[in-house]
Amino acid sequence: MASEPAGDPTVAEISEGEVLRAILARTAPAAATVIGPGDDAAVIAAASGAVVATTDTLVEGPDFRTAWSSGFDLGWKAAAVNLADVAAMGAAPTALLVALAVPRSTRLSYITDMADGFREACAALAPGCAVVGGDLTVSDVLTVAVTALGDLRGLAPVTRSGARVGDxxxxxxxxxxxxxxxxxxxxxxxxxxxxxxxxxxxxxxxxxxxxxxxxxxxxxxxxxxxxxxxxxxxxxxxxxxxxxxxxxxxxxxxxxxxxxxxxxxxxxxxxxxxxxxxxxxxxxxxxxxxxxxxxxxxxxxxxxxxxxxxxxxxxxxxxxxxxxxxxxxx
Amino acid sequence: MASEPAGDPTVAEISEGEVLRAILARTAPAAATVIGPGDDAAVIAAASGAVVATTDTLVEGPDFRTAWSSGFDLGWKAAAVNLADVAAMGAAPTALLVALAVPRSTRLSYITDMADGFREACAALAPGCAVVGGDLTVSDVLTVAVTALGDLRGLAPVTRSGARVGDxxxxxxxxxxxxxxxxxxxxxxxxxxxxxxxxxxxxxxxxxxxxxxxxxxxxxxxxxxxxxxxxxxxxxxxxxxxxxxxxxxxxxxxxxxxxxxxxxxxxxxxxxxxxxxxxxxxxxxxxxxxxxxxxxxxxxxxxxxxxxxxxxxxxxxxxxxxxxxxxxxx
Incomplete structure (x- = not known):
């Protein structure tokens, strides 16, 4: 894309702002967005008057290996596992927040592939849901912490504790x-x-x-x-x-x-x-x-x-x- | 506490469930909780029909050193920096989700001190707000990714872009x-x-x-x-x-x-x-x-x-x- 530095620089070679711009260029808007990325916080519609919220983290080593997972795979999976937790309450996912900690040697293309994976997982699994905010920092261990929000659309949340004899x-x-x-x-x-x-x-x-x-x-x-x-x-x-x-x-x-x-x-x-x-x-x-x-x-x-x-x-x-x-x- | 293993075990020596129970024993309930910790996701009231959401991560090295920050300090700061982002939209914080990645050598007491720090920062800075969910994983780099949610209480969000000449x-x-x-x-x-x-x-x-x-x-x-x-x-x-x-x-x-x-x-x-x-x-x-x-x-x-x-x-x-x-x- 024209807005990206030439070649495939590492995170250490470009500014945080350049990385964020490249990610945002690949991010679809969420249907429930009131205020999108770029301010201190996002604002997401919660029409039913409550919000479902869950967080799940993927850490290189215990959860994935970059030799096996492309950036797209990693973004997709980090989205999917959180979307599933929202669904398990009976809710429709509305938004993701992504806290990304990456080694300095990480290529920009790996990160933009992740952004594509987030977008496509949402499009396939929870249309209308999208990344609305995030945080980027450096770490020796690639870590993707995702928070997913969802809306119950007027239904009561379905917990683990309601099963009844004969169900x-x-x-x-x-x-x-x-x-x-x-x-x-x-x-x-x-x-x-x-x-x-x-x-x-x-x-x-x-x-x-x-x-x-x-x-x-x-x-x-x-x-x-x-x-x-x-x-x-x-x-x-x-x-x-x-x-x-x-x-x-x-x-x-x-x-x-x-x-x-x-x-x-x-x-x-x-x-x-x-x-x-x-x-x-x-x-x-x-x-x-x-x-x-x-x-x-x-x-x-x-x-x-x-x-x-x-x-x-x-x-x-x-x-x-x-x-x-x-x-x-x- | 009686529910904790004797001594001060490392994360590697006890189960994830034991660590989570020790954290939850120190977690105050959030005023806006509909469904609290322990299910696939939390459910938080969003009375105004929208939710403010932001995420910010602290990574050991770029953001803190355990030699300088106690567990309490780290939990407090991770809460405070996220609460500030919610406040900057004009909203009142309602809930935190904490994604914690810790080295196996981390002592349980460091983690429970963090839980105390989260609780006390909320009590001091945003009464009624509390940790409602989280995720615990192992990593060579201590990483604390927090998502904060907030409610606008009927007010419009205050963005960065509304300043007018003469203000x-x-x-x-x-x-x-x-x-x-x-x-x-x-x-x-x-x-x-x-x-x-x-x-x-x-x-x-x-x-x-x-x-x-x-x-x-x-x-x-x-x-x-x-x-x-x-x-x-x-x-x-x-x-x-x-x-x-x-x-x-x-x-x-x-x-x-x-x-x-x-x-x-x-x-x-x-x-x-x-x-x-x-x-x-x-x-x-x-x-x-x-x-x-x-x-x-x-x-x-x-x-x-x-x-x-x-x-x-x-x-x-x-x-x-x-x-x-x-x-x-x-």
Whole structure:
């Protein structure tokens, strides 16, 4: 773009203002904007008189590697994981704020690719939502802290604690795909201790799908408000694996959840354990299941174990990013 | 506290859940809370139908050193700088979201001290505001990304661009104190290249005041809504030095600002250049100056230079955290 310095300078070679201008040139306006980027703060419409707010951070090492994630991938994922949390309350995302800490050696193109990733993730997953503000600083560790805001559009928020005995347990989204993608990265794209760039041509269609689920997740953000409008009694984002997150929902609601083994696919262990899917887990009064959700179980009165499957208790050990990411690959 | 592990474990020695429980035990509820911490997202009342939102990050190195800042100091400052940005729009802060990335060697006590700092800064500067959500991850670089939300209470937001010819230019807060405090830290509390803990007994009262302005700034957050209600035409947070920020306000409003040399105190150069004061700079129709603001200049028609003082143009070079903090002290 004409407004950018020639070549591909590092952050250390240009001013903060130049970086910010390049980012803003790629930022779409948010539909709910009252005051956009450039002042001390943004002002976002909250028509229903309340705002949904959540924050989630991606740190290089525990959460991603630049050898595996392009700037676009990173921006997309940082947006998607936060949009999913807003959706899990039953709300429609309205705005993102991005706090970016980057090494001085970071190329401007990596940052503008991130801005593209934020924009395109919003366009695909939550149309009308966009980055409305942010902060840029330098750090030895690339860190992307995103805050997402959302509007409930007159509906009550759907928490984790409202599941009732007899409700259907339903899921929208993937089970285990993102974890399979992560296993591919660790298994196939490293050289000893070092991550190496992904060669997509070495992957078959199913593997590519899993890789995309890991690097550019597409959670069913639009189904959050759909579930709320349909009368979901409880809902949450499944980010730490179905086993752990269903256990959390069951505990918050003081019930037991019985999962149907037959609903967990050909690899139930993978479906239960895999993290980072950002599916929506919800409970609905029996007989109500909005489009996009599939039934995977039933809410029972609280028993000895919060989560059961096929008549057996399920170990709630789920996804631990420190354990699964931080292992041996630099 | 009984809920905490014995001794003072590091983050690596305890679970994320234990750290979060220790933080939440120290977190006061926010007055505007609809849904508080513990679900996928918080829900905060936005009575006026819009929400003010801003984010600002503190990174160890460019922004602070743990040798100089206690956990309490760091939490306080991370809250205060964001509260000031909300106030600068004319809004009352309602909620903070905290994205914390900490080294594994971080002691739990440092993190709980931060939680105390957040709580006490809110209590002192923006009563009713509190931390409503957050995220905890590990990183080699201690990073605190805070998002602050606020409510306009029916008033229009005050931007940087509304100053009109003939308006009074006014300031609430300090000029140059925080920069003096920073110079003290670099000048008196290091051993060669290394920051060493502050010995307050080696400081006189004036020096202690400057140190506090740097480590625990107390911006006039409550005066933001006061200025908006009084009819401020433009307002901004002075974080990069009066010279640079007044230049920004003048440019955004397409006017020239003439500062009164006599209003800049005994050290006008320090008043103009010092960063991190988080004073409120505002313009008011002539004759209106709400309590807490003092007149420091006048809005003129746009001239050759956006900022003048004593008949001379003022160099807008202000505060650059990379330059001033990142120098030679580890």
């Amino acid at each position: 259907a347990v339903a899921l929208a989204g993937e089970m285990g795909e993102a974890a399979t993608g992560l296993a591919l990265l660790f298994g196939r794209f490293r050289d000893g201790e070092h991550a190496v760039p992904v060669d997509r041509s070495a992957l078959d269609a199913r593997e590519r799908r899993a890789l995309d689920a890991q690097l550019r997740p597409a959670p069913p953000v639009g189904l959050g408000p759909v579930a709320a409008a349909a009368g979901a009694t409880a809902m949450m984002d499944v980010s730490d694996g179905l086993a752990l997150d269903a256990t959390r929902l069951a505990r918050a609601s003081a019930v037991t959840i019985e999962l149907d083994l037959s609903a967990l696919g050909a690899e139930p262990r993978r479906a239960l354990a895999g993290g980072e899917d950002h599916a929506l887990l919800a409970t609905f009064p029996d007989g109500i299941l909005p489009p996009g959700f599939r039934r995977i179980g039933t809410v029972l009165a609280a028993g000895e174990h919060p989560l059961m499957c096929g008549g057996e208790p399920v170990d709630p050990s789920g996804w631990d990013p420190y354990r699964d990411w931080d292992a041996t690959v630099a | 009074a230019v006014a300031l609430a807060g300090e000029m140059g104190e925080a920069a003096t405090g920073l110079a003290l830290l670099f000048g008196r509390f290091r051993d060669g290249e290394h920051a060493v803990p502050v010995d307050r007994s080696a400081l006189d009262a004036r020096e202690r005041r400057a140190l506090d302005a740097q480590l625990r700034p107390a911006p006039p957050v409550g005066l933001g809504p006061v200025a908006a209600a009084a009819g401020a035409t433009a307002m901004m947070d002075v974080s990069d030095g009066l010279a640079l920020d007044a230049t920004r306000l003048a440019r955004a409003s397409a006017v020239t600002i003439e500062l009164d040399l006599s209003a800049l105190g005994a050290e006008p150069r320090r008043a103009l250049a010092g960063g991190e004061d988080h004073a409120l700079l505002a313009t008011f129709p002539d004759g209106i100056l709400p309590p807490g603001f003092r007149r420091i200049g006048t809005v003129l028609a746009a001239g050759e230079h956006p900022l003048m003082c004593g008949g001379e143009p003022v160099d807008p070079s202000g505060w650059d955290p990379y330059r001033d903090w990142d120098a030679t002290v580890a």
